[in-house]
Amino acid sequence: MSHTHFNPNDRSKLQCLGVPAFNGDARVVEPSTLRELGPNEPGEIIVNGPQVFTGYYNRPEETEQAFIEMDGKAFFRTGDIGRFDEEGYYFMVDRVKRIINASGYKVWPTEVESLLYKHPVEQACVVGVPDPKRGESVKAFIILSIEAKGKIKETEIIEWAKTQMASYKYPRSIEFRDAFPMTASGKILWRKLQDEARYIEGVKG
Structure with a gap:
């Protein structure tokens, strides 16, 4: 702007x-x-x-x-x-299009991502996935730093996140990735990751 x-x-x-x-x-x-x-x-x-x-x-x-x-x-x-x-x-x-509505609260993905970077995280992408009780829940795709790979579990990051942010903001699920889909200009294709996550949740449901 x-x-x-x-x-x-x-x-x-x-x-x-x-x-x-x-x-x-x-x-x-x-x-x-x-x-x-x-x-x-x-x-x-x-x-x-x-x-x-x-x-x-x-x-x-x-x-x-x-x-x-x-x-x-x-x-x-x-x-x-x-x-x-x-x-x-x-x-x-x-x-606006990235807003996650969880239990009536609005979650800004970039805010959650910035907090996740306090952990040994190289890259993070936060998306919203369907949740029958909450409307949407927060899911984080994470690329761990080289030093942390194989040493940290998804549940550890979730438990850590609970102490760093409000209860409606912390990721309910974590998925580790080795790489993210990117645009030619180097931006994360968050919508592609979100579509993948929502498809998986739909199959589960």
């Missing part, structure tokens, strides 16, 4: 999108209800301003879904989960 936010050179913050650009307006809303949220409450970032495109060419239905009206302005739904602090600086948290 470099065209809608900037990080002031004289007051920049680390790992930050920055503040809304001049003549721009940004808000954070609850993705499902579109209720406007306050400081440090994660939600979907919506933006308005002259630098924001006005719609998809000849695709009125998609345009209608991509924008919401608030205070007489048309805001574009970025699909990015973020928050802003008390000074109005915005921070990226995750993507």
